[in-house]
Structure formats: C-alpha cells, structure tokens
Amino acid sequence: MAISLTSPISLLPVKGIRIATAADEIRYQTRDDVVLFELCKNAQTAVVFTKNQFCAAPVIVSRQNLNVSQPRYLLVNSGNANAGLGVQGLADAKTSCATLANECECSEEEVLPFSTGVIGTRMPVDKMMRKIPSMLENLQESAWLNAAEAIMTTDTVSKGWSKQMDLDGHQVTITGIAKGSGMIRPDMATMLAFVATDLGVDSIILKNMLTDAVDQSFHCITVDGDTSTNDACTLTATGQAGIHFDELSKQAKAEFIEVLNTLFLSLAQSIIRDGEGITKYISIKVDQAKDEFMARAIAFTIAHSPLVKTAAFASDPNWGRILAAAGRAEVQGLEVNKLSLSINKLQVIAEGEVAIDYTEDKGSREMSKDEIEFCLQLGLGESSANVWTTDLSYDYVKINAEYRT
Template sequence: MAVGNIEFPLMHAVSGVKLGTACAGIKQTERDDLLLIEMAEGATCAAVFTQNAFCAAPVTVAKDHLSKQPRYLLINSGNANAGTGEQGMADAELSCVEVAQLAQVGAEQVLPFSTGVIGEALPIIKIVDTLPKAQENLVEDNWLKAAHAIMTTDTFAKGYSKVIEIDGCAVTITGISKGAGMIQPNMATMLGFIATDATISQQNLQQCLSVAVEQSFNRITVDGDTSTNDACVLMASGASSLPEIMPGTDTMGAFQLAVQEACMFLAEAIIRDGEGATKLIKIKVQQASSDAEAVEVAKTIAHSPLVKTAFFANDPNWGRILAAIGRSGVDQLDVKKISIYLGEVCIVEKGGRASSYTEAAGQKIMDQQEITVTVVLGRGEQEQQVLTCDFSYDYVRINAEYRT
C-alpha cells in the first residue's frame, strides 16, 4: 500500500533513446520482465553502483563496460544474478554478447542490470530467447511499459518526466526507478534509469549524476539494507538544440538542478512504496557541525526499528527518537542543546521533554500519513534530510514470503 496518491506521469519521449520490453517468464508471466534500452550513437552514459562488497555479477560487468561508450542497457527483473559465482558472471557476459549480436555493436557496449531473488541461477536461456522480441519493441515512447518491466515487490510504477528550458532551448529529462524493500542505497534492490536529450561529455555527466544521487537516492532508507544490485544510470542523447553543457557555467548549474529534481522525485517514490509502508517520514537534522554528521544522525533515527514501529502504531513515543540520536556516534554531543520537533510541535528541548508538549499535540501529528521530524543539534550550520517510512506487519509478511 503506497503512501499518498501516486499517479504515473505523462512521460515525454527522449529523442535518441528507445525502450523495448518483453516477457521472459523469469519469475512470473503476468507482465513483461525484460527491458532493453537503446541509446543513439554518440550518446554519453554515466552510472553509479552499489558499494556492497557482494555486488551482483551484472554490476561487475556494467562497471567494466561503462567506459566503453555504451549503446544498450539490458535489465531483467525476477532474478538478481547475485551470489551466483563464476556461472553468474558468465551469464551476465553472455547476455551482453547476445544483445551485441542482435544490435551489431560490441559486447562491451552493453550494460547488464538485474533485480530480484539473490542466490539463484539466472535463467539465461529464457532471456536470450526473449531478446529479439524486446528489440522488436524498441520505440522512444515506451517508458510506462519499461517502468513496469523492472518492478519486483513494487506496488506501482515510478516515473518522472519534465521538459525544461535552459538558455532558451527545450531539454527533456525522463526517468524511471524501482524499489520498495532492501532499500538503503550506498552507491556510490533499487534501480534508476534517467535519460535526457542534452549534450554533455561522459565525465561531466558522471559528475552531475554523482552529485544528484548523493542528495537523493543516498538519502533514503526503507530497512537499512544495501542491495547487491543498486544502480542508477543517466543517459544523454545529445539530440537537444542546446549547445554542449560545460562545467562551471550557469547552464551546468541549471542542468544539475534539473537532474537532481528528477532523482529526488524518483527516490521519494521508492519510499512512498516502501514494503508495507503506511507513512512517509522526513527526518531533518539542523545545526550539525557537518553534512556527514547530519546524515548519520538522520539515518540512525530512520534505521531504528523501535522508531519505525512507533510511527506505524501512531504512538508519539519520543523517547525512541531521543535514544537513537544518543547512539548515533556524534562526538561530544551536548544533549542540553538539542531540540526535537514532530511537525511544528516541540517535543524535546534542553535534553528533556518540552514544557509546552502535550500527548494530544504529539498524537495529532502521529495520526498523519506524512510526518516531518526535525532535530536541532545546536552544533553548527549544516542541514541534511533523510526520507524513510514506518515498519508494519506487512513488511514482515512480504519479506517472509518473498521466495514463495
């Protein structure tokens, strides 16, 4: 059950980027589970990947191929091809070879991505047999089917699309993401694929994506688990009339903000679809001595099962938030300087319960579907935000039944 009324947006096609889907029957046969993305010749491509040491075979292959001017992305859902040893690597590489033969490009110009169950062999024959159908279906206006094809436990397809004006020229940014559980991206089981028709070098595109991801996908958590398969890709086809975007310019600044907006929207959609989630929780940490400190405090609160279950129960048990801050590892934390707010309600000041706080006021906030927790540390001027959700009975059920 998603938090909020989520509707798939009108998706603007990105000239120079085509998408084709098909059903390989990897884990189910009710919808397409294979996605092929084609980039026009001359397009640039950037990506960030999971930092999980047990990264999946397709992640290893995609990292190796990223510098080889990729032309195609191949994504399958239903199987992560992670924890599959040498056979998994062989299957990931074979999938690239098969796409390359169909498309008449080099195998190193294909980036593979997988999502689904860890530790099971990839049904590579099903994928190989279905590739021609996916290629046959390649069109620019295919983002809705693509968003559905990459879903696993997601309850809705996640998309973002906007045409913006930069220096008098129209620039399109369109993207999709998937993810609902095993979410605590440490990138650099979420995937994101974003395309634009802007012209920008691979190096500058990579810098742009890395900055955007740090402020979006790296600021969300459902359960604190970093997947073996996390990845986010940004493609630039160069089809827009806007001249090449150069670093240090106002044009780059405007483009950076646009990419960041896309990433933040898609990241929030993942949290709204957190497995079993009934609430969207924004945790803001203010007056920290550094960005890293603010993020650490926010994530400690966001990862706490006790905090998350209190939110599910609509219980204004502020002591759990207080305890999480105390164990966040902040050096020489002065609790007397700390204030904590639920919405606009001050619940803690000077290290204890606020004199103005009433249980009724706290309850009114906790009964809401979207809640902001603000922590004021009184140590500096830095501020960061992390998005999370509550823990419900359904989270346990979904994950207990994941392989059945």
C-alpha cells in the same frame, strides 16, 4: 499501500533513446519483465553502482564494460538477480551481452546488463534471449511507461518522472524511471533507476552531476538499512536536443541541474512512499550539526531505529526513542541541553527539556498523520541533513517473511 503516490500517467520521450519491453516469463507470468534501452551513437552514460562488496554478476560485468567503452544498450530484467551464483552467474551475464551484441552488431562491451529479483537461482538466459530480435524490431521512443512497469518487482506502483524545459531557447527533456520498495528488496533485489536527457553533456561532468544528484536523493533514503548487491543508477545524455551543457548560460545550467536533482529526489522519495509495508512516510531533518557527517549519521541512526519505526507505526509520540537513537549515533560532542525536537510543527523538546506547551495528545495527533517530519536541532553548528524513511509495520515483516513461500 503507497503513501500519496500513484503510477505516472505519461513520461516524455527523450530524443536518442529507444526502448522495447518483452514478457520472458523469468519469474512473472503475466507481464513484461525485460527492458532494452538503445542509446544513440555518441550518447554519454554515467552509472553509480552499489557499494556492496558481494555485488551481483551483472554489476561486475557492467562495471567492466563501462571501463572499455560507452554503452549502446542497457539490458534490464526483473525476477532474477543473477546474484550469488559465482562463475556461472558471470558467464550468464556475459552471454546475455554477447548474444545481444551479435544481433545488433555492436561489441559485447557496449552492452550493460542489469538484473533485479530472486538470488541464487540460475538466470534463464535462453528465455531472456529468445525475444531479443523482436525487441530490436519494436524499439520506440515512447515506451518509458512500459519500461517503468517491466522493471518492478514487489513495487505496488511504477515510478517515473519527466520534464521538458526551455534552456536558452532549446527544448530539453529529462525522463527517469526507478524501481524499489526496500533498500534491499526480496533476495537482494533492489533499486534500479534509469535516467536520460537529450541535452549533450561531457562524460566527466555527467559523472559529477550523477554523483551529486544521487548523494542528495538515493543516498538519503532507507527502508531497512540493507543495501543490495544489485543497486545501480544510470544517467545518459544523448546530445540530440541540439544543445550542449557547456554552451548553456549560467542560469540555464543552474536550471538544468535543479530539474535533474528534483527528478532524482522525486524518484528516491517514490521508493520510500512505496516502501515495504509502509503506513507512515517519515522525513528526518537534522539541523545545527557541527558538520554534515554528524547530521547524516544522526539522521540515519534515527531512520534505522526499529524502535522509532515501530513507534511511528503505532502513532506513538515516543520522543524518548528518537533521542536515544540520536544519542547512540557514532559521533562525538552531542549536548543534550542544546537539543530541540519537533514533530511536524509541534515543538516537543526545547533545549533539552520537554517543551512547556507539549502534551501527549498533541504528540499523538501529529504522529497519526500519514506524513511525519522529525526535526532535530542540535544547537552545535550550521550543517544539516535530510533522510526519508518508512515506519516498521506488521506488513514489513509479512512481506519479507513470506516472499519466497
């Protein structure tokens, strides 16, 4: 059960983006599983891909195509990751691009393919391609909600976020959708996110905006520490709002960046709130670190600790496990006598000793809440980091043990 998360009721269309979805029965028999995004001419798109060295065929092809030209189409399917299939997988990904390109008179390189689902099973390209003509006929601006549903795999709710803002008198919209429920989902399937705005943004600035936003959002979440062969996140700027980022006032620029970052963080946190087998939504804040590297390393080591995660599942205020995880992070110079820890607002450790007012009962009360924040103050400097994660429940094991049975 997702924690305080429901599917979006509406998502705003973005001028210059048209969308169609279709049911190709790649894996799911009763729902749409393919999405086609059409991006208007001159739209700029930046993409962040997984760093996994064994990335899937669509990631390889998308990277290559993006080097050649700006994309006009994003072709996404759920149910099959087209991963682990060697030369055949690459050929299938390219065929899907070429077939689409042929239908809509663009070049093969102007199509970026994205796949998520089971690996090691050949992609049914023919199935995928048979509805391309009708999808091209049915493209519409208002299909973001359908798209959010069609890219789901084991997500229990669809994920999207949208906002319209007034920037120096111009209406600018930004909308994004994401899927994901574990950093690597069943069989390498994974998180995907597609975000678009009708603001005009130059490609280099767009790439920087995307990188910064991802650093503060998708790069700060983890369910199980496993990253995927298929992760990708796109940011498209269509320029159809009649205003360009460069022309904005300083204040409007800042507002846009803030909304963009909020959107990314919201999508990233949605993935955690819908994390596999989640019963607790856990925020980890590491503060007073020497530098950001130290703060992040410690936050992630805590977030990945199976013992911290099982304690959270049990509502057990087992703060020793949090300290033990922090202590094994690959950083130097920690000092236990400078360390403080709180769970939500409850002080647990103050400068290396159990806080005077702390009791196990108080600790249990905080740990039994749906949403838990661990705040670790290292007393060493001024850097901080935030990471969001899930607990480790019976259902996590069940979902991942039984996915293919």
